[in-house]
Amino acid sequence: MGRYVQVEDNVKIYVEDIGEGIPVIFLHGWPANHLMFEYQYSILPKEGYRCIGIDFRGFGKSDAPWESYSFDRMADDLKAVIDELHIENAALIGFSMGGAVASRYMARHQGKGISHLALMGSATPVFTQRPDFEYNITKEDLNEQLIIPTYEDRPKMLSQFGLKFTHTKSKAPMMVWLESLCFQASNHGTIKAAESLRDEDLRGDLQHINVPTVIFQGQKDKICDPQLAELTQQSIAGSRLVEFEHSGHAMMFDEQEKFNSELLLFLNQMSRDNHTPRAASRNL
Template structure:
């Protein structure tokens, strides 16, 4: 079921609410929308989970204000959705820029409503290089290859990005579908969110995370280097890292079976805590 949640600055955020049970909130990457997780929604709903997919402002069906694309603002949007839907004891899953927003949410809102965190190919601790971190894109690369390229020719920029998105090119239909999701984003939202990717720093946010956290990262990632995944895991006390040896940035498309199995493993322990009467094995037999 789709609905809109109006947030503090009168922006309407689109939310898809599928299934019943333990809530799992999904934050998509730049510049896609919540539908990038549609295979996970179908899987998890059949295993007794409630999937909450939200379109980040500027993307998908959400409003696209001219300003306000900072991680703080987008983390506040997540809080508004959690409060409007009365979500408690939820898992938060963030992919790429969605992982960065999830990390800011955990710090800024002290993990309100969240008991487990999954960061998949997250743009953390930073997306661009800076003193103290020698991995990631150079800031001027983001400006030229993502921001200026979007000003000049957004389809061409998306096509070039798509070549780096997954390791395998054996499924061209999937890349076309992902491209169509990205075309639904607003032009200015795509640009201004890319500036946040370039400029934001999440090192202090990661250090503040105090709930069970799992990091997924493709070992052939050409967008967020594997070393950044390692740094992310090292920065979060007690976190666990799952390495996808045959994946690029989008491990959920390069190694879908492993991604889904590891996602269920991440969530199953949480389900037992949420409802001890649930049998993990019986849910998996559905």
């Protein structure tokens, strides 16, 4: 079931709510939308989980205001959704930029409504290099590869970006589908969210995360270097790193079976931790 939640600045955020049971909130990567988790939505409700997919402002079916694409603003949008849906003891799943927003939410809003966190190919602790941070892409390269081409030829940018997304060449048809999701984003939302990826720094946020956390990372990732996952794990006390040896950035496509298995393992442990019975499994 789809619905809209109106947030503080009169922007409407689209939310897809599927199934019943323990809530699992999905935050998509740049510049896709909630549908990138289609192959989790088709499985988890059978296992007693309620899947809540959110389109960030500027992406998918959500409104696309001209301004306000900071991680603070997107974390506030997430809080508005959690408050509106009265969500408690949920798992928060953040992929790539979604992982960055999830981390900001956990620090900025003290993890309200969230009992467990999963960061996947996460753009944390910092996506671009700084004088005191030598990992991943430079700000200049991000401008040249993502922002300037979006002003000039967004379809070409998306096509070239998509080439880095998976490691498995046989997944090319899946990437065509994913690219179609990225076309649904607004042009200015794509640019301004990329500017946030370029400029934001989450090193101060990670130390405030105090819920059980798992980190999924493709070892062939060409977008978020695997070293970022190691640094993220070091920054979040008690977190666990799951490596996907044969995956690029999008391990949910490269190693779909392992991804779903590890995600269910994490969620089932959450259910035990919270002493929360899942909705009855349904073999649909």
